[in-house]
Amino acid sequence: MTEASSENAGDAPANANTGCVGPTSETAGKASACDGCPNQSACSTGAFSSPEAVAKAEAEVEALNRSLSNVSHVILVLSGKGGVGKSTVAAQLSHTLSNQGYAVGLLDVDLCGPSAPRMVLGDACTSQTIHKSGSGAWTPVYASANLAVMSISFMLQDTNQAVVWRGPRKNALIQQFLTEVDWTGDTDGLDYLIIDTPPGTSDEHISTVQYLQKASAVSGAVVVTTPEEVSLADVRKELSFCRKTDVPVLGIIENMGSYQTRLSQMEFSKDGQDCTAQMLAVLREKCPEVLDCVAASNLFSVNAGGAEQMATDYGVPFMGRLPLDPDLLKACEQGKSFVQTHPNANAAVALKQFARQLNKVLPVNMDE
Missing domain, CATH: 3.40.50.300 (P-loop containing nucleotide triphosphate hydrolases)
Structure with missing residues (x-):
């Protein structure tokens, strides 16, 4: 289906086909983009272009403009x-x-x-x-x-x-x-x-x-x-x-x-056993300045x-x-x-x- 080209396409029903020409277009319900659309019959009979429908659409626009x-x-x-x-x-x-x-x-x-x-x-x-x-x-x-x-x-x-x-x-x-x-x-x-x-x-x-x-x-x-x-x-x-x-x-x-976090917030393990407390204790004693450093690891192969x-x-x-x-x-x-x-x-x-x-x-x- 072709993309919409009509200035009326913005008024298309939410369930309209891609490429909708707009329900008030002269080709509404008749264009190739209308084939299979659930609104095709209504558009072809002018249901969306009747005075009542036009008045309703205008009221919606007025309400939108007022609200925004x-x-x-x-x-x-x-x-x-x-x-x-x-x-x-x-x-x-x-x-x-x-x-x-x-x-x-x-x-x-x-x-x-x-x-x-x-x-x-x-x-x-x-x-x-x-x-x-x-x-x-x-x-x-x-x-x-x-x-x-x-x-x-x-x-x-x-x-x-x-x-x-x-x-x-x-x-x-x-x-x-x-x-x-x-x-x-x-x-x-x-x-x-x-x-x-x-x-x-x-x-x-x-x-x-x-x-x-x-x-x-x-x-x-x-x-x-x-x-x-x-x-x-x-x-x-x-x-x-x-x-x-x-x-x-x-x-x-x-x-x-x-993934990025401070080293002090990380958990450590060795041979399947948690050793976070021991590792942090060693780091605090031997190299405390690294605890505030941010450790990073790429999560995806890009x-x-x-x-x-x-x-x-x-x-x-x-x-x-x-x-x-x-x-x-x-x-x-x-x-x-x-x-x-x-x-x-x-x-x-x-x-x-x-x-x-x-x-x-x-x-x-x-x-x-």
């Missing part, structure tokens, strides 16, 4: 592969930007596996709920005056409850998140809205991008990957998704390519340049590498900002560099 009117930049955090640390990057970028004084919102649209609340609020996430303001809009949960988070987990009676929803219900909730959340808070809006998405190119991605594009609100995407080919192969599909949906790629982050080479091949920025650090994982579990708890760690340096790169391509006037 005080949001300067919207950043999607994407990955084609699960388990690569996408939520870690989204949460810690949110922490880092808010530490720098920016007003930040973190929207979790990973409806079946929401983890952003814990990474921002820690244990307090289980006791938080959302409520509607006097205007009828949802108020997000605030970790601080300039860091807010919104997630389906705040709406569940049991945090261990599985969300078993089909596409239409997911799409409806995502639309509500984008049109009915009041991000005003004490900061009169957001400088950055970071959207944590599930892995892949599923309904959640398509719906989020299409809704945001109706309001011309997609600033770009940060794509996260680990350096091995198994992950890169799926992330290339994510980059293809960004191209097809006209989402600018702000950069690629290579995560967890190496062929053909890893994520950096992939970024070059696709002509998108390579933002850098975020090492696997046990203290970073602990900060995420506790809902803390790693750049505050461990400002000199290599992972903290990387996070601050990522934030600076985003500031550069998506500037905010802090004097306003």
